[in-house]
Structure formats: C-alpha cells, structure tokens
Amino acid sequence: xxxxxxxxxxxxxxxxxxxxxxxxxxxxxxxxxxxxxxxxxxxxxxxxxxxxxxxxxxxxxxxxxxxxxxxxxxxxxxxxxxxxxxxxxxxxxxxxxxxxxxxxxxxxxxxxxxxxxxxxxxxxxxxxxxxxxxxxxxxxxxxxxxxxxxxxxxxxxxxxxxxxxxxxxxxxxxxxxxxxxxxxxxxxxxxxxxxxxxxxxxxxxxxxxxxxxxxxxxxxxxxxxxxxxxxxxxxxxxxxxxxxxxxxxxxxxxxxxxxxxxxxxxxxxxxxxxxxxxxxxxxxxxxxxxxxxxxxxxxxxxxxxxxxxxxxxxxxxxxxxxxxxxxxxxxxxxxxxxxxxxxxxxxxxxxxxxxxxxxxxxxxxxxxxxxxxxxxxxxxxxxxxxxxxxxxxxxxxxxxxxxxxxxxxxxxxxxxxxxxxxxxxxxxxxxxxxxxxxxxxxxxxxxxxxxxxxxxxxxxxxxxxxxxxxxxxxxxxxxxxxxxxxxxxxxxxxxxxxxxxxxxxxxxxxxxxxxxxxxxxxxxxxxxxxxxxxxxxxxxxxxxxxxxxxxxxxxxxxxxxxxxxxxxxxxxxxxxxxxxxxxxxxxxxxxxxxxxxxxxxxxxxxxxxxxxxxxxxxxxxxxxxxxxxxxxxxxxxxxxxxxxxxxxxxxxxxxxxxxxxxxxxxxxxxxxxxxxxxxxxxxxxxxxxxxxxxxxxxxxxxxxxxxxxxxxxxxxxxxxxxxxxxxxxxxxxxxxxxxxxxxxxxxxxxxxxxxxxxxxxxxxxxxxxxxxxxxxxxxxxxxxxxxx
Numbered sequence: 001x002x003x004x005x006x007x008x009x010x011x012x013x014x015x016x017x018x019x020x021x022x023x024x025x026x027x028x029x030x031x032x033x034x035x036x037x038x039x040x041x042x043x044x045x046x047x048x049x050x051x052x053x054x055x056x057x058x059x060x061x062x063x064x065x066x067x068x069x070x071x072x073x074x075x076x077x078x079x080x081x082x083x084x085x086x087x088x089x090x091x092x093x094x095x096x097x098x099x100x101x102x103x104x105x106x107x108x109x110x111x112x113x114x115x116x117x118x119x120x121x122x123x124x125x126x127x128x129x130x131x132x133x134x135x136x137x138x139x140x141x142x143x144x145x146x147x148x149x150x151x152x153x154x155x156x157x158x159x160x161x162x163x164x165x166x167x168x169x170x171x172x173x174x175x176x177x178x179x180x181x182x183x184x185x186x187x188x189x190x191x192x193x194x195x196x197x198x199x200x201x202x203x204x205x206x207x208x209x210x211x212x213x214x215x216x217x218x219x220x221x222x223x224x225x226x227x228x229x230x231x232x233x234x235x236x237x238x239x240x241x242x243x244x245x246x247x248x249x250x251x252x253x254x255x256x257x258x259x260x261x262x263x264x265x266x267x268x269x270x271x272x273x274x275x276x277x278x279x280x281x282x283x284x285x286x287x288x289x290x291x292x293x294x295x296x297x298x299x300x301x302x303x304x305x306x307x308x309x310x311x312x313x314x315x316x317x318x319x320x321x322x323x324x325x326x327x328x329x330x331x332x333x334x335x336x337x338x339x340x341x342x343x344x345x346x347x348x349x350x351x352x353x354x355x356x357x358x359x360x361x362x363x364x365x366x367x368x369x370x371x372x373x374x375x376x377x378x379x380x381x382x383x384x385x386x387x388x389x390x391x392x393x394x395x396x397x398x399x400x401x402x403x404x405x406x407x408x409x410x411x412x413x414x415x416x417x418x419x420x421x422x423x424x425x426x427x428x429x430x431x432x433x434x435x436x437x438x439x440x441x442x443x444x445x446x447x448x449x450x451x452x453x454x455x456x457x458x459x460x461x462x463x464x465x466x467x468x469x470x471x472x473x474x475x476x477x478x479x480x481x482x483x484x485x486x487x488x489x490x491x492x493x494x495x496x497x498x499x500x501x502x503x504x505x506x507x508x509x510x511x512x513x514x515x516x517x518x519x520x521x522x523x524x525x526x527x528x529x530x531x532x533x534x535x536x537x538x539x540x541x542x543x544x545x546x547x548x549x550x551x552x553x554x555x556x557x558x559x560x561x562x563x564x565x566x567x568x569x570x571x572x573x574x575x576x577x578x579x580x581x582x583x584x585x586x587x588x589x590x591x592x593x594x595x596x597x598x599x600x601x602x603x604x605x606x607x608x609x610x611x612x613x614x615x616x617x618x619x620x621x622x623x624x625x626x627x628x629x630x631x632x633x634x635x636x637x638x639x640x641x642x643x644x645x646x647x648x649x650x651x652x653x654x655x656x657x658x659x660x661x662x663x664x665x666x667x668x669x670x671x672x673x674x675x676x677x678x679x680x681x682x683x684x685x686x687x688x689x690x691x692x693x694x695x696x697x698x699x700x701x702x703x704x705x706x707x708x709x710x711x712x713x714x715x716x717x718x719x720x721x722x723x724x725x726x727x728x729x730x731x732x733x734x735x736x737x738x739x740x741x742x743x744x745x746x747x748x749x750x751x752x753x754x755x756x757x758x759x760x761x762x763x764x765x766x767x768x769x770x771x772x773x774x775x776x777x778x779x780x781x782x783x784x785x786x787x788x
Contacts, residue, residue, distance in 0.1 A: 022082035022148045025093065025168055032166045033063045036081035044076050048108045048116060048152055051078065067165040072306045076104075079153040079164060085143035094174040096167040097153060098122075098137040100230030101248055104156040107131075107139045109149055123230070124158075124245070127238035135230030138174075158245060159302030185229065188370055192222040195377050199384060206391060210265040214384065217258035221373055224251035249294050249304050256312050257287050259344075263319050266337065266387070267326060276322055283318065286311050313353075316345045334386050340379030347372010419713075424465050425745030426668055429766035432458045433674030436770065440681065449505075456502050462767060463534060469747060470531075470608050478749065481615050485641050486526035488565060489518050492533060492553050494771075499537045503549050506541070515554035519563050521642035528612050529636070533567055535609050536632050540571040547572025547629070563640045564618075572629040576622070584622060585610040609634075660781060662687040663705040665696040665722065666743070667714040674768070675709065675743075682774050693717030697725065701732035706781055710760065712744040712751060719744070720758050727759035739780035743768060 022028075023035040037060035050056045058078060070077065085091045098105045098121075105122040119131040119139050132138040143149060155162060169177065196219040203211035226232050227247040237244040260280055263269075269277050290308055293300040319341060326333050350368030435455040439448065473479035496512045503510040540549050550570040555563045576584060585606055613620045618636035662684055664675050672689055679687050688703065690696040692714045699705075712719040723740055730736045742755045745766040755763050762776050 022084035023168075024084040024086055025091070025170070027086065028084075031066055032081060032168050033066045033068070036063050036079050036166055037061060038063055038068070038164065039078045039080075040070075041076040041078055046076065046078070048110075048118075048154075051152060052110065052113050052116075063164065063166070066167070067163055069161060069163045071161060072159055072302075073157055073162045074159050074302050076154065076156045077162065077164070079155070079166070080151065081166070082148055082150050083141065083143055083168075084148045085145060088145050090145050091143045092171050093141045093143065094132070094169045094171065095139040095141055096136060096169065096174075097139070097165055098155050099161070099163050099228070100136050100233070101157075101160055101228060102137055102155060102162065103158045103245075104154065105137045106154045107141075108152040108154070109141065110152065111147075111149060123233045123240055126240055127234055133234075134178075135234045141168075158298065159305040160248065161305070188374060189222055189226065191374065191377055192218050192225075195381055196222065199381075202384070202388065206388070208387075208391060210262065210387065211384070213258050213262040213265055214380065217255060217262045218377060220251055220255035220258055224248065224255050225370065225373070227251050246294055246301065249290075249301070249308060252308050252312070253287050253291050253294070256308070256315055257284065260284065260315055260319075263322065263341075266383075267322055267333070268331075269322060272322065272326055272329065272331060276318070276325065279318055283311065283315055312348060316348055320345060334383040336379045336383035336386060340376045340383060343372045343375035343379060345372075347376065420469075423745070425462070425747065425766040426671060428458050428462055428465075429745065429768060430668075430670035430674055432462075432767040433677060437677045437681070452501050452505075456498065458767065459498055460538070463531075463538060466531060466747070467535075467608055473749070474608065474611050479611070479615070480749065481525040481528060483523050484526055485521050485523050486529075487520060488522055488529070488553070488638075489514055489520075491526060491530055492551075492567075495530060495534050495537060496551055499534075499541050499549075503541050503544075506544075507546065508541070508544060509548035511548070511550050513550070513552040515552075517555040517557075518553060518565070519555060519638075519640045519643045520645040521640075522563060522565070522638035523641050524616070524636075524638040528615070529565075532609050532612050532634065532636075535606070536567075536569050536634065539606065540569050540573065540630070540632075543630070544571045544573035557640070558637065561640050562637050564635055564637050567634045567636075569632045569634075570629070575626045575628045575630055576624040577626040581622070581624070660684055660686065660707065660777065661703070661705045662777070663690065663696060663699060663703075663708045664688070665690045665693065665708060665714070665719065666711045667691045668711075671711070671766070678768065678770050678773060681770065682777075684777075691715075693719065693722030693725075696722055697731060697734070700726070700730075700734045700738075704735075705738060707777060708738060708740045709743045710740050712742060712746055712755070719760075720754060723758045723760055741776055741780065743773075 021035065023032050028035070039058035039060040041056070041058060043056075046056045046058070051058060060078075060080060063079075083093075095107070097107075101123055103122050103124040105120075107119040107121070109117040109119070111117075121130045121132070121137045121139065127133060132140050141151075153166075155164065196215050199211045199215040199218070203209070203215060223232070232247050233240070233244055237247065243250075260283055264277075264280050269280060290304050290311065293307075294304050295301075323333060323338060323341065347368045347370070350372070432455060435451045435458065438451045439455065443451065470479060492514065493512070500510045500512070537549075537551065540551075548571070550568075552568045552570075554566050554568075556566065558564055610620060613634060613636060616636040618634065620632065620634045622630060622632050624630035662679060664672070664679075664687055666672050666675060666689065676687075676689075679685070688699055688705075690699055694717045696708070696710075697717075700708075710719040710723065719742065725731075726734060726738065726740070727736055739762075740760045741762045741764060742751075742760050743764050743766065744751060744755075747765045752763050761780050764773060764776060
C-alpha cells in the first residue's frame with residue numbers, strides 16, 4: 001500500500017512539473033496537452049493583457065485528455081502552454097485545435113510582454129481573415145532558434161460542443177495528414193452524392209416517396225457533415241454571417257426530419273401501429289419547434305444545440321422500437337435495412353453521446369458519425385435494391401392482375417356489344433323487311449312515301465349502329481378488312497337508290513354517274529366499301545338543303561392486277577369553314593362544330609370513313625368552303641377478279657331455286673314472319689321453321705333439306721351448338737355437309753369468326769338484304785350440286 005501511495009505521489013509531482021516546463025517537440029516526452037493548462041473565464045471582457053498582468057484571476061488547471069471537451073457551452077476558455085526550440089534553426093509547426101465550427105479561436109504568441117503576436121481563426125470571421133485558410137482551426141507557428149515562446153489560446157462557441165484538442169504537426173506531417181483526410185472525405189462525400197442522385201432518379205421513375213425521402217436524407221446528412229467539417233464555411237458561406245452560424249443546426253434538423261420520414265415510409269409505420277405513428281408526429285413537431293427557436297435569438301439558438309442532439313437520440317430509439325415491434329408483429333423487415341440502421345444508430349449515438357460528454361474524445365468517437373453513415377448508406381442502398389425488386393415484382397403482379405381484369409372486361413364488353421347488336425338489329429330487320437315487302441306492292445303514292453320514310457329511317461338507324469360498333473373496334477385497334485368478291489357497280493347503285501329517294505324528297509337534284517371503266521368483279525371488303533360510300537352520301541344529303549348532289553364513280557387500272565376505284569361526291573350544302581376543317585375527321589366532329597344539332601347523326605361518319613380508307617390504303621380529300629358546298633374525293637385500290645362480264649347468262653343458271661327445300665332456324669316470331677315473306681318473294685315455298693337448335697335437329701332427322709338458314713342466339717340450343725352437332729356427330733340420317741348460312745343480328749367480328757370456326761358456310765347480318773340472301777342461297781346450293 002505504501003508503494004502504491006509513493007507511485008501516485010510521484011505521478012502527481014511529475015504532472016505538476018510538466019505543467020511548469022516548456023514543450024519541446026523534438027525532445028519532450030508525452031504530448032502537448034500534458035504541458036498545457038485550461039481556465040474558464042467567467043468574465044467575457046478578459047483579454048491577453050489582463051492575463052499577462054495577472055489581473056484576470058483565471059485559475060488554470062491541467063488538461064485531462066488530448067481532445068478534452070467542455071460540452072455545450074457559450075463560455076470563454078483560455079489555454080496556455082510554452083513551446084521550446086533548442087535547435088540552431090527556426091522551426092515551423094502547425095497547431096490543430098478546436099472544432100471547425102468553433103466561433104472564436106485566437107492564438108497569442110508571447111515572446112515577452114511587449115512582443116505579442118495574435119493569429120485569428122474560427123467561423124465567426126470571414127474565411128479570408130483566418131491566419132491559415134483551412135477548413136479546420138489551424139494555426140501556423142514559427143519558433144525562433146534557441147528560444148522558448150509562451151502561447152495563449154482563446155476559444156468560445158455559440159452553444160455547440162467545445163472541444164480542446166492540441167495537436168502539433170511538423171509541416172510535412174501536417175500536409176501528409178491533410179492529403180489523407182481529403183482522400184477519406186472525397187470517398188465519403190462521393191458516396192453520399194452518388195446515393196442522393198441514384199435514388200432521386202429511382203423516385204422520378206417509380207414515384208415511390210421512400211426513394212425521395214431517402215435521397216433527401218442522404219443529401220441532408222452530406223450537408224450536415226460538410227458543415228461540421230467546415231466545408232460549407234470554406235466554399236459556400238466564406239463571409240460567415242447569420243446562416244453560417246446556424247448551418248450545423250439547420251442541416252441537423254433537416255437530416256433528423258427526413259431520416260424519420262424515410263423510416264416511416266420504408267417501415268410502413270401507419271400500418272404497423274397508430275401509437276408509433278403518433279410518436280413520429282410528436283418528433284416532427286419537436287423538430288419544427290426547434291427550427292423556430294433557432295431563428296429567434298442567440299440565447300434560444302444556444303438551447304437548440306443540446307435539444308437537437310437529445311431529439312436525434314430519441315429518434316434513433318424510436319426507429320429501434322419500430323424495428324423490434326415490427327418483428328414482434330411478424331412484419332417482414334429487410335435484413336440490409338436492419339444492418340444499415342444498426343450502423344447508423346451506433347455511429348450517431350457515439351456522435352451524440354460524445355457531444356453530450358458521455359463518451360471520451362478520441363479518433364473513433366469523433367468520427368463515429370462518418371463511419372456509421374458510410375456503412376449505413378451502403379447497407380440501406382442494398383435494402384433499397386431489394387425494395388426495387390419487390391416493387392418490380394409487385395408491379396408485375398399488378399400488371400398480371402390488370403391484364404386479367406382487362407381481358408375479363410374485354411370479354412364482357414364483346415359479349416355486351418354482341419347482345420346490343422343482336423337486340424337492335426332484330427327489330428330493325430322486322431321493320432325493314434315489312435317496309436321492303438310493302439314497297440314491292442302496288443301502293444298509292446302516299447303509302448309508298450310513308451314506307452320509304454320507314455325504310456330510310458331504318459337504314460339511318462342501322463348506319464348509326466354500325467358506326468358505334470365500329471368506333472369501339474377502332475379504339476381497340478381490332479377493325480380488320482375482309483376479302484370477298486363483289487360487283488362495285490351493283491353496290492354503288494343500291495346505295496345510291498336508297499339516298500336518291502331521300503334527296504328527291506327534299507327537292508334536291510340527284511345524279512349518279514358510273515363509268516364503264518369499273519371492273520365487273522373485284523376483291524375486297526364489300527361491307528366496308530359500302531359503309532364508306534354510304535356515310536359520305538349520308539352527309540351530302542343531310543347537309544344539303546337545296547341544289548344538287550352528284551355521285552360519280554370511275555376506275556383506273558394499276559399494275560399487278562389492281563384497280564383504283566375513285567368515288568367523287570359533290571353537294572351544294574352548307575360547306576365547312578376553314579377553322580373547322582381541322583376537326584372534320586375527328587370523332588364526334590358535330591359536337592365541335594356547335595351546329596346545335598341541326599343535322600342529326602352521332603358525329604362518327606367521316607372519322608370512320610377516314611379510318612377505313614386508310615385501311616384500304618387509299619386517300620380522301622375534302623374541298624369545301626362555308627356556303628359553297630363540299631366535294632369529297634375518295635380513292636381505294638382493289639384486286640381485279642373480272643374486268644368484264646363475259647357470261648351472258650346468270651352465273652347460277654341451271655339451278656332451280658323453286659325446288660329448294662330450306663330449313664329456317666329462328667326463335668324470334670317477327671324474324672320468322674320476315675323470313676317467310678322473303679322466301680316467298682324469292683319463289684321458295686318449300687321451307688320449314690324451327691324455333692331453336694333442338695327442333696332443327698328433329699326436323700333434319702325426319703326431312704331432307706338443301707340448305708339451312710341458322711340464327712345464332714336462341715334458347716335451349718343455339719346456332720353454334722347445333723352446327724357443331726351437325727358437322728361432327730349428326731344423329732340419324734342428317735347430311736353433315738348440308739350448307740349452313742348464319743343469319744344473325746350479331747354483326748361483331750367475334751361472331752363472324754366463330755361462325756366459320758364451328759363449320760358454317762357463310763354469314764349474313766340482319767336486317768337481311770333480299771338480293772344478298774338470294775345470291776348466297778344460290779351460290780351455296782350451286783356448290784353442293786357441283787360436288788354432287
């Protein structure tokens with residue numbers, strides 16, 4: 001015990017002796033702080049002269065560590081030490097002291113009371129006024145040869161933690177350590193900048209706020225560290241001033257806020273616990289209050305330093321509690337995120353606890369924030385890559401679900417459009433059938449006029465229905481052209497007859513001119529060709545109140561067996577103004593024209609015409625002026641099948657249509673009546689009616705038929721199912737090769753394709769055109785005779 005006491009007294013005596021002797025960098029043992037003393041100045045008016053005259057009443061005590069801290073303080077502190085140069089040449093040293101953000105750091109070199117040199121540093125003065133223009137608090141000391149100089153260091157902070165390091169470097173040591181630090185800082189800030197930019201790009205592409213908050217958090221951390229390292233003062237705010245004095249606190253509050261926001265979104269706090277969500281909101285409120293206190297005055301600013309550190313510590317604890325609670329509730333937490341938060345917590349806790357003087361000052365604690373942030377950014381970046389993968393998988397699942405829903409909606413839409421087509425065309429078929437049947441009779445002029453009005457109104461309604469159905473197909477990009485052989489002269493003549501009656505009823509002069517250059521038979525989509533000509537003629541009649549309408553069709557023979565059909569329709573109607581020509585091919589153009597519904601129609605006619613002509617590979621031009629009328633020129637190319645009719649007899653000569661036995665499968669009573677009238681008008685008297693597929697099969701088993709006219713949508717057994725049975729497994733003696741023509745109100749492409757897929761021979765839509773029906777019956781009956 002006595003030996004221990006002797007040893008302790010020896011150390012005390014050595015320490016006391018060390019404080020009274022000068023420190024020689026080349027010869028003295030230990031470090032400079034062991035030869036220095038510290039005093040707290042209660043009176044802020046103390047200056048170097050009062051100290052040298054022993055008027056300051058300062059009580060100097062020994063420093064206890066190389067980087068001693070006095071905690072958060074606004075007091076003045078003085079350090080003193082002596083330096084000795086025993087060599088025969090002057091020596092230059094660099095003294096590193098205080099933190100880069102210390103407000104006042106003034107060094108006084110005292111050769112004697114009459115020879116005092118003052119060197120300034122700190123961030124309360126302009127950067128250019130520092131003795132050494134360096135981001136750290138650095139002083140350049142020149143020691144004359146064979147001399148001992150006394151030094152006094154005055155330090156004061158604005159409430160930030162005040163550290164008191166005393167590190168003396170030779171000139172070569174200083175620049176070597178400076179280059180090493182620059183390399184480390186370059187890596188550190190480069191990593192933060194890269195993470196900021198990368199995750200900001202991820203936010204712009206993925207629109208997930210987690211990436212935005214993480215990017216801002218990393219950027220604010222970079223600003224905080226650059227403020228603590230003196231880089232903001234050196235490069236951004238070298239004139240010091242109000243903002244520079246608060247740069248550390250501003251960036252610290254921002255980084256605290258966005259760390260919480262990032263963790264809140266990443267951990268989905270709202271779905272985990274309402275209590276934790278409230279805790280986050282409380283901390284947000286504290287941060288806002290601290291931000292306000294920061295700008296009131298210097299006293300409140302000094303309070304913010306310790307409070308912001310405590311709030312940061314509370315934030316880290318809350319994040320840890322959220323992590324543990326999430327795991328307790330079996331919420332999936334990314335492993336890299338947990339690791340990143342762990343390093344962040346360790347690093348920032350070391351930094352905060354060092355600021356609160358709860359940990360000693362050393363290299364690890366002073367740089368713990370940088371180490372923690374570096375590892376945190378690395379691991380959190382890895383966790384964000386996992387988040388990107390999860391988002392990608394989630395997006396793929398959403399796309400698959402959306403695709404499934406889209407397909408389901410598409411199927412429902414197709415089913416709906418099919419039903420709409422069927423339900424609208426069925427009554428129109430009956431109306432037009434009766435009107436045409438009556439028009440074939442010898443009627444008085446008044447009755448004939450009335451039935452012509454009925455037929456025209458039905459055709460107009462049918463045209464609008466077709467336009468609406470086609471508009472839906474155009475929007476989906478599903479409208480396709482079909483190929484069949486037809487006579488263009490007959491098609492145009494039939495369309496022209498329909499509109500000629502209407503034009504003449506309005507008192508218009510109507511002329512149709514068909515050139516001999518028109519081929520007899522061409523290949524193309526006769527339904528769409530009809531629709532194009534019909535829609536343009538409809539507009540001509542609709543928009544012309546007086547004058548005339550001229551329709552001319554001619555053809556020009558092209559190479560490769562093609563013929564360019566040219567349709568020119570001229571009217572003396574209202575015309576189109578220059579500013580409205582831009583919208584003439586747009587959907588619902590009449591609504592844009594603001595004609596107060598003077599002319600009727602759904603406004604899709606020319607839009608569909610333009611789309612169909614583009615499908616044909618043709619062109620349409622409109623020459624029109626308001627009040628002068630309109631000239632529409634359309635050109636479409638078709639393959640020539642037969643240029644001139646070389647057959648003087650009917651192509652189906654030799655077929656006795658009167659002897660045909662026809663089975664009509666139709667459930668609607670009105671349509672049954674229309675079919676009876678049409679067949680009778682075609683001199684076909686040997687026919688039977690079935691209300692559904694089941695009845696049709698019974699009749700086929702017990703009767704011989706030449707052809708079947710099959711409806712599609714029927715109760716008990718529809719046309720599709722009936723056709724499949726006939727073609728694949730017919731009962732009894734049913735002829736499996738009997739011609740079957742679909743006669744349906746379903747005008748959709750889906751129905752047309754399905755008709756062909758189940759084995760029907762042809763397809764006619766309602767309202768049924770009598771001439772078309774006759775041609776189809778003869779055509780398929782003739783084919784059967786040829787096969788036989």
